Amino acid sequence: MGRARRRIAATAASLCLLALAPAACTGGGPGHAPQPTTSGGGEIVVASGLDVTGTDGVRQQLIQQWNSTPTGKQHPARLVELPGSADQQRSQLLGALQSGSSAYDVVNLDVTWVPEFAQAGLISPLDRRPGLDDADVIPSVAATARWKGHTYAAPFNSDVGLLYYRVDTLEDVGIDPSSYPGKATTWTQLQSLIRAVGEAPASDRPPGYQAGWTSQLDAYEGLTVNAVEAFESKDVRLTDADGRYTATTAGLRTGLTELKTRAGNDYTLPAALSSREAQSLSDFAAGRTDFLRHWPYAYGALFQTLDASQLAVAPLPGKAVLGGQDLAVSAGSPRARYALDLIAYLTRAESERCLLDAGFAATRKSAYTDPAVRCRLAPAAGPSVPTETHDMPRDPDGRPSYAAPILLPALTNAVQRPRTPYYGAFTQLLQSRLHDWLSNPDLTDPDQLADSLDTALAKILKGK
The missing domain is CATH 3.40.190.10 (Periplasmic binding protein-like II)
Structure with a gap:
């Protein structure tokens, strides 16, 4: 039996206490508030x-x-x-x-x-x-x-965003974890690595293993982050530095297709579409998946139950969101x-x-x-x-x-999410539309969603 099968018995329970995280419009002009000069007393x-x-x-x-x-x-x-x-x-x-x-x-x-x-x-x-x-x-x-x-x-x-991976699982299925992932690893290479783990004998994988990759894809800010990372990795920018909408329907189709390859394939953990930071961290630590997109604080949290023979971290392939x-x-x-x-x-x-x-x-x-x-x-x-x-x-x-x-x-x-005073409306729209699309296995063609998003985003980012 592989080392991964021997080392994960208590991990999920302990991570539940370690994985809590906080996470991801009005009028007036910039600079409207005065320079801070008051010096009153008190706390x-x-x-x-x-x-x-x-x-x-x-x-x-x-x-x-x-x-x-x-x-x-x-x-x-x-x-x-x-x-x-x-x-x-x-x-x-x-x-x-x-x-x-x-x-x-x-x-x-x-x-x-x-x-x-x-x-x-x-x-x-x-x-x-x-x-x-x-x-x-x-x-x-x-x-x-x-x-x-x-x-x-x-x-x-x-x-x-960073890429965490289980060194012990890779070794148990016969993959050398020192070769990649690394600084030059592409998303396509990562997909190949994920699939190689999935094709290994079940006896070499941890008990309860389900799929190779997970992230935070519930209908909240984590989904917006994952979407922007997918879009930016294909050079699709939704706004300029001043928050003006700059995407096109063709660009949106490209970005949606990339997001689907990350979030809608058989190597994506099924629970990812309902996962936030805590759940994805627990799934990864428990061995249900081998690769995890997460934030830097996960490094310390994971090392409270895992060690360097089990866990490593690399840059996220493509673009990572700040x-x-x-x-x-x-x-x-x-x-x-x-x-x-x-x-x-x-x-x-x-x-x-x-x-x-x-x-x-x-x-x-x-x-x-x-x-x-x-x-x-x-x-x-x-x-x-x-x-x-x-x-x-x-x-x-x-x-x-x-x-x-x-x-x-x-x-x-790292790249930024859209810089706009209407960010709240923007992210709520994106989360809702994308989650419905990713959750429906019958919706694979991005054309209709790209058309509707193009219209809606152009309106919202004008404050309408």
């Missing part, structure tokens, strides 16, 4: 989604460290984690900021929300604040914080001056190194490459990485071992 409140590094996670630890500094003692900060899905968190933030409430001074925005909040004048432009958009920030990541030529936020933690969150100052904050100081502290090189060590994707190049940049959390804040049975593999400087060779290039080469 600086930071609103954010769930920290995937767990209870008392690294974000909370960094805020605790800020509170121990001289400025932080005078102007302490408090982290408020918003409940619900990413869409629900967006609605909560929009409602609070549109009402003129000063409940939140700093908002941790998904990168796709920045144009919407900026266009509506709900966050303040930060063009004159030095250090928030400097050369150390990865250029593709820095671009997420800008809209219409202005900087509205500071990148806090980033994200990018994710992450950016910190912005609420336009109504009476504590904007100190909120800016807090943002500068949370996004400095040392803080980014702490985020990287804990499992996030850092936004600064120095966090990956400069040995002098270290995480020095205050003793009261605890360790930057929770103590677990297995820690992720690390390089000699203590970074996750894949960070410099794989994660940094992936972030540098």
